[in-house]
Amino acid sequence: MTRTGTSEETAAAAAPRRGRPRSEAAEQAIVAAVLRLIxxxxPLALLSVEGIAAEAGVGKATIYRRWPNKEELLLDVLQRxxxxxxxxHDGSVRDALVAVLEFLRQAALARxxxxxxxxxxxxxxxxPELYRRYHExxxxxxxxxxxxxxxxxxxSGEIRGDLDLDLLGDLVIGPMLSRTLLRPGAELDDPALSAxxxxxxxxxxxxxxxGSGAPPL
Incomplete structure (x- = not known):
């Protein structure tokens, strides 16, 4: 029988690839550690990679293998x-807007x-730099x-077209953001609020x- 490969080729194929696989458990422990410390x-500005690593029970190298610096770690935590x-939402724009506000309401309740x-x-x-990156x-x-x-x-004719779209967006999401950010005790539990x-x-x-007259002032 003809051999199809040398022993060196077989060893190379069986050898593990360079680099360490990302550990989801380690990442979750690090993210949880950041949230516990907060x-x-x-304060965010005073958090350190050393302190986060100690709280998570990992080495600093474990963090740096995943995030190049503290700011990138915090940005990832924010996104997670x-x-x-x-x-x-491919239905009516009205229903799609309700879905957007419901997302904001649920996020506020989670917070x-x-x-x-x-x-x-x-x-x-x-x-400021982290805030800028988060917005970006x-x-x-x-x-x-x-x-x-x-x-x-x-x-589609569902919305008037003579106003700036950013202004229209602010008019839609503004009430929910006001209850979330400016009035932390405001009612958010009503499932009909978004609609x-x-x-x-x-x-x-x-x-x-x-009738034909204007509404009273």
């Missing part, structure tokens, strides 16, 4: 704790339920999707005109 009151966004998430959102502004990677893509959705509504906000914005807040 919940205990450690975000609720998954709803898939594209209220976990102190570390609420603190993390507040502390983010203490690190998370917030701006969401705003772009909102503009695309509203443009679809203008094209109420969207329908109110789409219909306007002026009272309906009755």
């Amino acid at each position: 919940e205990r009151g450690y 704790i975000d609720e998954p966004e709803p898939p594209r 209220r339920a976990h102190a570390s998430l609420a603190v993390l959102s507040t502390e983010l502004r203490s690190m 990677k998370v917030i701006e893509p969401r705003r772009a999707r909102m503009r695309e959705l509203l443009a679809r509504g203008v094209e 109420t906000i969207v329908d109110t914005v789409l219909q306007g807040i002026a009272p309906p005109v009755t």
